[in-house]
Amino acid sequence: MQEEVLTNGYELVYKKPSTLTSKPFHYCPGCGHSVVHRLLMEVVEEKGIQESTIGVAPVGCSVFAYDYMDIDMQEAAHGRASAVATGVKRIHPDKYVFSYQGDGDLAAIGTAETIHTVNRGENILVVFINNAIYGMTGGQMAPTTLLKQVTSTTPYGRTHEQMGYPLRITELLAQLPGAYYVSRHAVHTVNAVRKLKKAIEKSFDYQKLNRGTCFIEVVSNCPSGWKMTPLESNKWLEENMFPSYPLGDIKVPKDK
Amino acid sequence: MIRGTVVIERDICKGCELCIAACPQESLGLSSSININGYRFAELIQDNCTGCVNCALVCPDVAITVYRQPKSAIKKAV
Amino acid sequence: MEQTKEKTGTSKSNNQALLMKGNEALAEAAIRAGIDAYFGYPITPQSEILEYFTAEMPKRHGIVLQAESELAAINMIYGAAGAGGRVMTSSSSPGISLMQEGISYIASAQLPCLIVNVNRGGPGLGTIQPSQGDYFQATKGGGHGDYHLIVLAPASVQEMADFVFDAFRLAEKYRCPAMILADGALGQMMEKVVLPEEGSLPKTEKPWATVGKPATRERNIITSLFIDPEKMEGINKQLQGKYKLIEDEVRFEEIALDDAEIALVAFGLSARVCQKAVDISREKGFRVGLLRPITLYPFPKQAISNLADKVNFFLVVEMNAGQMVEDVELAVKGKRPVYFTGRMGGMIPTPEDVAAEIEKLVHSLSLSEVK
Numbered sequence: 001m002q003e004e005v006l007t008n009g010y011e012l013v014y015k016k017p018s019t020l021t022s023k024p025f026h027y028c029p030g031c032g033h034s035v036v037h038r039l040l041m042e043v044v045e046e047k048g049i050q051e052s053t054i055g056v057a058p059v060g061c062s063v064f065a066y067d068y069m070d071i072d073m074q075e076a077a078h079g080r081a082s083a084v085a086t087g088v089k090r091i092h093p094d095k096y097v098f099s100y101q102g103d104g105d106l107a108a109i110g111t112a113e114t115i116h117t118v119n120r121g122e123n124i125l126v127v128f129i130n131n132a133i134y135g136m137t138g139g140q141m142a143p144t145t146l147l148k149q150v151t152s153t154t155p156y157g158r159t160h161e162q163m164g165y166p167l168r169i170t171e172l173l174a175q176l177p178g179a180y181y182v183s184r185h186a187v188h189t190v191n192a193v194r195k196l197k198k199a200i201e202k203s204f205d206y207q208k209l210n211r212g213t214c215f216i217e218v219v220s221n222c223p224s225g226w227k228m229t230p231l232e233s234n235k236w237l238e239e240n241m242f243p244s245y246p247l248g249d250i251k252v253p254k255d256k
Numbered sequence: 257m258i259r260g261t262v263v264i265e266r267d268i269c270k271g272c273e274l275c276i277a278a279c280p281q282e283s284l285g286l287s288s289s290i291n292i293n294g295y296r297f298a299e300l301i302q303d304n305c306t307g308c309v310n311c312a313l314v315c316p317d318v319a320i321t322v323y324r325q326p327k328s329a330i331k332k333a334v
Numbered sequence: 335m336e337q338t339k340e341k342t343g344t345s346k347s348n349n350q351a352l353l354m355k356g357n358e359a360l361a362e363a364a365i366r367a368g369i370d371a372y373f374g375y376p377i378t379p380q381s382e383i384l385e386y387f388t389a390e391m392p393k394r395h396g397i398v399l400q401a402e403s404e405l406a407a408i409n410m411i412y413g414a415a416g417a418g419g420r421v422m423t424s425s426s427s428p429g430i431s432l433m434q435e436g437i438s439y440i441a442s443a444q445l446p447c448l449i450v451n452v453n454r455g456g457p458g459l460g461t462i463q464p465s466q467g468d469y470f471q472a473t474k475g476g477g478h479g480d481y482h483l484i485v486l487a488p489a490s491v492q493e494m495a496d497f498v499f500d501a502f503r504l505a506e507k508y509r510c511p512a513m514i515l516a517d518g519a520l521g522q523m524m525e526k527v528v529l530p531e532e533g534s535l536p537k538t539e540k541p542w543a544t545v546g547k548p549a550t551r552e553r554n555i556i557t558s559l560f561i562d563p564e565k566m567e568g569i570n571k572q573l574q575g576k577y578k579l580i581e582d583e584v585r586f587e588e589i590a591l592d593d594a595e596i597a598l599v600a601f602g603l604s605a606r607v608c609q610k611a612v613d614i615s616r617e618k619g620f621r622v623g624l625l626r627p628i629t630l631y632p633f634p635k636q637a638i639s640n641l642a643d644k645v646n647f648f649l650v651v652e653m654n655a656g657q658m659v660e661d662v663e664l665a666v667k668g669k670r671p672v673y674f675t676g677r678m679g680g681m682i683p684t685p686e687d688v689a690a691e692i693e694k695l696v697h698s699l700s701l702s703e704v705k
Contacts, residue, residue, distance in 0.1 A: 010261060010323035014312040025317055029295070030272035034316045052546045054417065057557075066555050072544035074416045075557035077439050080409035083401070087413025087421070088544060090371055090397045095546050113409070116402035190278055190310045223272075230272040 017045040021070045030230020032220030033062050033129060035187040039197045040098070040127070041069055043204055053096040056085045060102035061135040079110025082117035085124045096207055098125040104134045107143040107169040114169065121178030121212035125203040128170065128215065130245060131222040139225035143167040146244055151225070166244055170217040174251040180212030182251040186219045188234040192247070206253065219245045260307020260324040262300060269297035269319045275311035284311060351528050356494040357521040359529065360424075360450065360514070361386035363495035366532040367502050369448075370419035371397035373410040375429060378462040379518035380452035383424045404429040408436030408449075415445040416556035418543030420502060424450035426518070427468050428459060430476075437511060438477030442558030442569065444576075446505035446538075448498065449483070450514045452521040455680035463680025464518035466602060469657035472515045473631040480570055482577055484512040485630040486585075487601040491525035499530050504583055506538040508576055515630060517653065519603050519682065577632075585628035586637050590616070594623030596692060597641050599662050600651040601627045603682065608651050610685035615692050622692060630658070638665035645670060649695065651688055652676040671699075 019041035025034040044053050050071055057065040059078035066073035076084040081099035089097040106114050106128050117126070133151055134140040140153040144166050148157040158166075174182040181203060185196040196218060203214035219241050221233035228236060262284075269291060275298050276284045285301035298311075298319075307324030354362070361383045364372065372391070374384045387398040397414075401407035407423050414421040425433060430451045440447060451472060455465035472485045484504045486497045494516060501512035547553045560566040587605075590612050591597065600608040605626040615622040625641060627634050642648075647670050650659040659674040666672050675691045677683045 008261075009326070009329075010259075010307070011326045012321070013260070013307055013324045014309045014320070014322035016318040016321070020318060024268040027316065029270035029316075030274055031316055034318070035314070038318050050546075051548050054544045054546060056413065063559060066553075066557065070547070070553055072547045072554045073556070074413060074544055075443075075555070075559055076412070077409060077435055080405065080412075080436070083406040083409035084413035084416075086399070086406075087371070087373065087410035087415070087419075088417040089413075090399065090410070091414045091417040091419040091421075092545065112402055113406050116406065187314070190313050193313045230274055231277055234274070234277075 017042045019045040019050050019070050021068055023067050025068060026064060027061065028224040030221065030223045030233060031061070032131070032187045032218065034068070035193060036127060036129060036196070036218050036220070037065060037068050039193065039200055040100075042197065043200045044071065047201075047204060049096055049204070052094070053098070054088050054092065056081045056088065056097070056099040058099070058101040058105040060105050062100055062102060062129065063136070065100050079105050079108070080113055081105065082110065082122070082124070082126055083113045086117055086120070086122050089122055089124050093123070096204055098127060100127045101129070102135070103128070103130045103132065103142040103144040107167050111169070115173065115176070118173045118213045118215060119176045119178045121180065123207055123210045123212065125200075125207060125214045125216065128217045129220050130217055131220045131225070132166070132241065133222045133225040135222045135225045139222070143169070144245075146240060168245070170215065170250060173215055178212050179215060179251055180253055181206050181214040183215075183249045184217040184219060184245060184247050186237065186247055188221065188237055211253070211255070217245070219247065258306050258325055260305045260322060262305060262311060263321045263323070264298050265319045266297040266299070267291045267293070268317050269295060270317055271295040271297055272316060273298070274314045274316065275320060278310040278314045280308065280310065281306060351526045353524055354491060354527050355382060355522060355524050356491045356516065357382035357452065358386050359491050359495040359527045360498055361390070363498040363530055364422055364448070365390055365394055365396065366530050367498050367535045368420060368533060368537065369396055369422055371399070371414050371421045372423065373399050373401050373407040373414070373421070374423050375401050375404045375407050375425065377426045377429045379454060379464070379521050380424050380426045380450070382521070383450065404432035405436065408433035408440070411447050412436055412440050412443070412445065415440065415447040416443065416544050418540040418545055420506075420537070422448035422450065424452065426452045426454045427456050427465070430468060430471065434477035437483070438475075438479055438481060439558045440511045441481035441483065441573070442479065443556050444509040445511065445556065446502070446509050447511050448501045448505060448514065449511060450516065453515060453517040455678065461680040462518060464520070464603060464653065464682060465678070465680055466517060466604060466653040466657070467655075467678065468515065469630065469652065469654060472513055473633070473661070481573060482631050484508070484510055484580060484583070485515050486512065487515050487628060487630050488520060489602050489605045489626065491520070491523065491527045494520060495527050495529055499535050502535060504580075508580055510576060510580065515602065517603050518680070581632045583629060584632040584634050586634040587626040587628060588637070589624040589626065591623035591625060591641065593621055594644070595621040595646045596623070596696070597645040597648050598622060598624045598651060598688070599627070599638065599648055599658070600624065601630060601658065604651045604653055607683055607685050608688055611688035611692070614685055614689040618689070618693065620692055620696060627658070633661050633665070635665040638662055639667065642666045642669040647671040647673060647695065647699065649673045649675060649692060651683060653682060654678060
């Protein structure tokens, strides 16, 4: 094998998880989506739960999430992923079920489904990618778009008078009794990636307890939509997104 | 120093440079040539990789496989 | 008189008849059909279905969930059907409109499920009274894209129960969502019903379902997204091919048509009105018969075409502004005149209204010789 020749007897310390398909990601250079895909599948591989994990993909840039994750998956209509995941989980209460959704999907068109899924305490993991923009349709304003942020539908910057305020839906959801574990993360640095993976691991463990919904927000970037290089987008993320969307646990289980 | 190396799958790399920024050893740089998709790709530019895995952790395209000198080999060298 | 008895899938455990509301008979039949889950949202005149499940399922088997909206309910159906469950939802007209997005996705993803529409008058919020105003929506697709549902139209409380079994049998045979298109009167009225036997509907294999991917097979993906137009057209062709096959499942009932010179065509509650109108008209000496489509999709085109060679004219009776009449006209292909009479907005035509219309048409057409 080519790699063995190259590595000259070195030990393998990191490789792509077997639970990702061989298809290269279609995402733009530097996009955080595929990092989150990979972490989910790393956890599924390490826990050995490929056979008992069912995912639900959203509408948005990650509409083809099921092309990359080598597990049974369903593609939901825009905003309805958590309702679809509810249907799957109710049929297979012993399986691990997660939905993967963006900010437009989860916090605009799917707000009702999101809130009620968490309020019912569905025993699923909801992964919420917040990059403050509609990436797939060309960079329009999202519910999480920051004030003054320029998008293709807020060309002069978002104003609350016209378009309301950035929706901090994660804080809102954390107030619901059905929410068991709510945490906000990022994937812009090595440390952030490691922390997110831990959170995903915990969420899968919690799902076995049947005590409510696990909700992980990932504050992510959109280099194309923000019209920046990937490195610039990660800097912008730290400087502009984190003040509105601070990282860390928002609700942790009290009954442990 | 622990020695390591990376294998970067050049044709799926999109040249986002996140790995370059994440590398504490400044081992990585962008190629001068382009891959099949027209991207300049990340490559090792110095032989000082420690196999710390940072580049692979932030790589959005899972293009990087990381190898490290076995611990036994380090002892032998010492 | 039903032409296709072999197509009914129900077997009765005993002949014990019960007096039940249409909505409740339908819900009880669904439990007996072994449904795994029901997801729904209250709306008049079908809320008894949800209420029945919430009362019965905890004592028996299956999941019942009152969703936050019809949108959520139909997407729970999508998830649960995709996961291999035998699942159903029910609503009434405005709620069914809300579900159309999800129904289109379910049709495209080729998931079997049952959707019950206890039709009320519209458009808009309309009225809670019975109507057949959703015929177009039910039979022509309803949502976006090229698709159809299998649509069964009951005309009695007995059929409200029996058609649950038939709908699941067809939906699972063809991996196609099925709809029972009833109306507010059928849902609310009480009649004698002999319920289908519990457990008499066998479970079907669903190797395509998302149940978790074992190492031994490729992953199962439930999706309606085929971004490559050639692939999408391939899916379209597959669906159309399926609909062609489904035409074999056509069901209709013929009443007093052997010697008929005038054919009434009506479905559901209107057909019951027409059955009485046939009696009244025949007493007056008019040779009137009735063709009742039982499956609205597939539509009994051939039966109506055949009838066009025998009768002098058609009168289509509906509780809407004239919807199925268009399908009758297409089937008749101009061979005979096709007339329409109907009531809208929750009004039900009386047998006397229909008989009077027949008499009026006969006289105005100078067809008194048909007497």
